[in-house]
Amino acid sequence: xxxxxxxxxxxxWDIVSARQLGRNMAKELGFGSVDQARITTAISELxxxxxxxxxxxxxxxxxxxxxxxxxxxxxxxxxGPGIRExxxxxxxxxxxxxxxxxxxxxxxxxxxxxSIESTVDVGTEISATKWLR
Amino acid sequence: MTAKDALMxxxxxxLSVYLKAKTETTLYKGQQFSRKLLEQQISxxxxxxxHIQVMDQLFPDMxxxxxxxxxxxxxxxxxxxxxxxxxxxxxxxxxxxxxxIEVAASMQQTLLLSDVPGFDQxxxxxxxxxxxxxxxDYYNFVKSGNSLSVAVADIIGKGIPxxxxxxxxxxxxxxxxxxxxxxxxLLENLNRVVEQNVHSNxxxxxxxxxxxxxxxxxxxxxxxxxxxxxxxxxxxEFHDLIAKGLVLGVSRTTTYHPYEKMIEVGDMVILLSDxxxxxxxxxxxxxxxxxxxxxxxxxxxxxxxxxxxxxxxxDRLQGFELRDDFTLIILKRLV
Numbered sequence: 001x002x003x004x005x006x007x008x009x010x011x012x013w014d015i016v017s018a019r020q021l022g023r024n025m026a027k028e029l030g031f032g033s034v035d036q037a038r039i040t041t042a043i044s045e046l047x048x049x050x051x052x053x054x055x056x057x058x059x060x061x062x063x064x065x066x067x068x069x070x071x072x073x074x075x076x077x078x079x080g081p082g083i084r085e086x087x088x089x090x091x092x093x094x095x096x097x098x099x100x101x102x103x104x105x106x107x108x109x110x111x112x113x114x115s116i117e118s119t120v121d122v123g124t125e126i127s128a129t130k131w132l133r
Numbered sequence: 134m135t136a137k138d139a140l141m142x143x144x145x146x147x148l149s150v151y152l153k154a155k156t157e158t159t160l161y162k163g164q165q166f167s168r169k170l171l172e173q174q175i176s177x178x179x180x181x182x183x184h185i186q187v188m189d190q191l192f193p194d195m196x197x198x199x200x201x202x203x204x205x206x207x208x209x210x211x212x213x214x215x216x217x218x219x220x221x222x223x224x225x226x227x228x229x230x231x232x233x234i235e236v237a238a239s240m241q242q243t244l245l246l247s248d249v250p251g252f253d254q255x256x257x258x259x260x261x262x263x264x265x266x267x268x269x270d271y272y273n274f275v276k277s278g279n280s281l282s283v284a285v286a287d288i289i290g291k292g293i294p295x296x297x298x299x300x301x302x303x304x305x306x307x308x309x310x311x312x313x314x315x316x317x318x319l320l321e322n323l324n325r326v327v328e329q330n331v332h333s334n335x336x337x338x339x340x341x342x343x344x345x346x347x348x349x350x351x352x353x354x355x356x357x358x359x360x361x362x363x364x365x366x367x368x369x370e371f372h373d374l375i376a377k378g379l380v381l382g383v384s385r386t387t388t389y390h391p392y393e394k395m396i397e398v399g400d401m402v403i404l405l406s407d408x409x410x411x412x413x414x415x416x417x418x419x420x421x422x423x424x425x426x427x428x429x430x431x432x433x434x435x436x437x438x439x440x441x442x443x444x445x446x447x448d449r450l451q452g453f454e455l456r457d458d459f460t461l462i463i464l465k466r467l468v
Contacts, residue, residue: 034182041211
């Protein structure tokens with residue numbers, strides 16, 4: 001269970017696989033049902049972003065243990081066009097896919113930790129962590 | 134016991150009572166309870182999860198389908214949770230913006246506030262009320278030597294951009310040399326400042342006048358400003374106080390025409406912004422004659438009382454919703 005598991009994202013079915021992977025791991029780690037739902041929603045959003053804007057990429061899920069503090073980390077990777085203005089996409093209300101409250105700020109709020117790195121024409125890496133309480 | 138445990142216990146109590154008796158009272162309590170949930174920023178999916186947990190405890194033998202349907206419901210609520218949290222974050226941001234505007238508005242008040250000077254020969258009344266938080270109208274009194282100068286300006290435009298622009302005008306006026314206190318020259322100077330520094334889609338109208346107590350003459354000039362009124366006590370008549378001129382900021386070479394008027398005892402000079410004459414009631418814009426009629430109604434009172442009463446009546450006519458910044462100034466010659 002210590003090994004990172006990844007799902008390639010190329011189509012909408014892969015989004016479901018990524019969710020399934022995340023849910024299984026969240027369950028195993030002992031997350032409650034609300035947090036399970038939050039984690040899978042975060043995965044959905046990140047995977048959808050890959051599918052919609054990068055075309056392809058992958059979602060990796062890994063359990064983490066920092067000095068006995070347990071949690072789950074989602075890493076979303078793609079080699080897509082990258083994000084020119086990260087500050088903008090992190091603003092509320094800025095979403096091009098039209099989802100209410102969704103998008104990256106929503107993911108950030110669902111999880112406990114969030115970081116994003118993006119280079120134009122190279123790709124984007126987003127990592128989000130939820131700690132077990 | 135954590136706050137969450139307390140909520141859960143309370144919800145369990147309410148729900149079990151309701152399931153037994155199904156009274157409106159319990160439903161009412163449930164509704165009150167939801168307020169408490171909102172106060173504690175409990176998001177929708179948390180409430181659903183709370184419900185599931187309580188149901189699990191109350192009905193340990195719940196059917197599997199029922200149990201699974203709750204999981205489905207929980208998943209479906211996550212989107213609402215998303216929206217709820219975004220709403221909270223936007224609300225926080227809005228509060229922050231509002232308090233920043235509040236600070237800017239009070240700063241503007243301090244910057245632009247002009248004390249009404251004590252001036253033996255004139256009874257002066259002023260009211261200036263912004264329609265929004267920041268005032269795009271500006272008035273200013275300056276006593277220099279024996280004479281008193283008065284300026285009223287209005288930015289075409291409202292709100293924060295207008296207010297920022299007004300601050301610039303104030304400093305431009307403050308920095309003009311005193312010998313340029315002749316109204317038409319002052320306007321020419323300001324016109325150049327505005328033309329150079331203000332974006333071409335913003336215009337400023339202004340009326341400027343100087344009263345000289347020795348000659349009892351009022352010198353004035355206008356830059357596209359709403360005409361004021363002149364009350365001639367001897368004839369007991371109101372006339373328009375017209376001062377023609379182009380608004381500030383249109384052309385660098387604009388010149389302004391000097392005007393003057395003899396002020397006799399009991400005469401009044403009434404200056405205003407277009408927020409006064411553009412008061413809109415259900416019947417449309419009010420007429421200038423109606424403003425005159427209101428002034429006439431209160432004209433035996435001290436100037437400050439006149440302007441306050443006129444403002445109150447016009448404010449009431451508009452249902453206490455000012456549509457434009459409102460500035461009204463009255464100067465009455467006493468001796």
